[in-house]
Amino acid sequence: MADVSLTWLGHSAFRFDTPGGKRIYLDPYLDNPKCPEGEKQPERCDLIVLTHGHDDHVGSTVELHQRFGCPVIALVELRGWLAGRGVEENAAHAFNKGGTLEWEGVKITLTDANHSSSAFENGTFVYLGEPAGLVLEFENGLTVYAAGDTNVFGDMQLIGRIYQPDVAILPVGDHYTMGPREAAVALELLGVRTCVPCHYGTFPVLHGTPEQLRELTDVDVLAPAPGETVALPAKVAA
Numbered sequence: 546m547a548d549v550s551l552t553w554l555g556h557s558a559f560r561f562d563t564p565g566g567k568r569i570y571l572d573p574y575l576d577n578p579k580c581p582e583g584e585k586q587p588e589r590c591d592l593i594v595l596t597h598g599h600d601d602h603v604g605s606t607v608e609l610h611q612r613f614g615c616p617v618i619a620l621v622e623l624r625g626w627l628a629g630r631g632v633e634e635n636a637a638h639a640f641n642k643g644g645t646l647e648w649e650g651v652k653i654t655l656t657d658a659n660h661s662s663s664a665f666e667n668g669t670f671v672y673l674g675e676p677a678g679l680v681l682e683f684e685n686g687l688t689v690y691a692a693g694d695t696n697v698f699g700d701m702q703l704i705g706r707i708y709q710p711d712v713a714i715l716p717v718g719d720h721y722t723m724g725p726r727e728a729a730v731a732l733e734l735l736g737v738r739t740c741v742p743c744h745y746g747t748f749p750v751l752h753g754t755p756e757q758l759r760e761l762t763d764v765d766v767l768a769p770a771p772g773e774t775v776a777l778p779a780k781v782a783a
């Protein structure tokens with residue numbers, strides 16, 4: 546089976562091409578200043594998965610859904626809010642933490658995250674449920690934990706124990722999320738072999754860097770450039 550390919554689209558936006566030939570977008574904020582021009586208008590999208598409701602994560606979700614008819618998987622409140630904004634209602638794609646759903650052979654689980662989740666509308670913040678992380682177990686068994694926006698928290702050890710992720714996508718930019726110092730501890734708690742940093746460099750306040758993380762961890766820190774695709778090697782047999 547082919548490897549999972551991961552393409553960083555700047556900020557916390559990623560595209561996965563799965564071993565089964567599906568294309569999944571995670572937090573598709575494609576209008577971010579680091580997203581390459583050629584990636585702003587996707588040619589294809591089979592599924593969108595979201596960690597929380599802030600607009601630097603929801604991004605182009607509604608537009609992509611309307612263009613491709615792709616399902617959108619998210620926490621119940623966020624999914625309900627999107628249903629009121631042009632994303633077709635689908636109760637099966639609205640779930641909550643600890644829940645796993647399967648889509649085309651990919652298992653998707655919502656985990657905890659420490660952050661906030663809201664939309665700013667008509668001068669006020671609208672509650673969009675709790676922020677979350679996501680565990681994606683691909684068709685070949687490769688498991689990726691995308692932490693979403695969060696600080697480090699002790700229960701990352703539980704995520705490591707239960708889902709045994711191979712790769713952790715962690716925010717490292719600091720200010721709104723953890724920076725490299727906390728991310729290094731997150732990697733210890735998770736026990737992963739590879740880290741893909743994100744949520745850095747988009748704006749000047751997101752000043753944490755992958756280089757700073759590398760100085761604090763022995764875990765392999767893969768830091769693709771915006772638009773660069775890397776293969777995530779399949780799980781090593783125990």
Ligand SMILES: [Zn+2]
Pocket residue numbers: 557599601602694721744
């Ligand atoms: Zn964010």
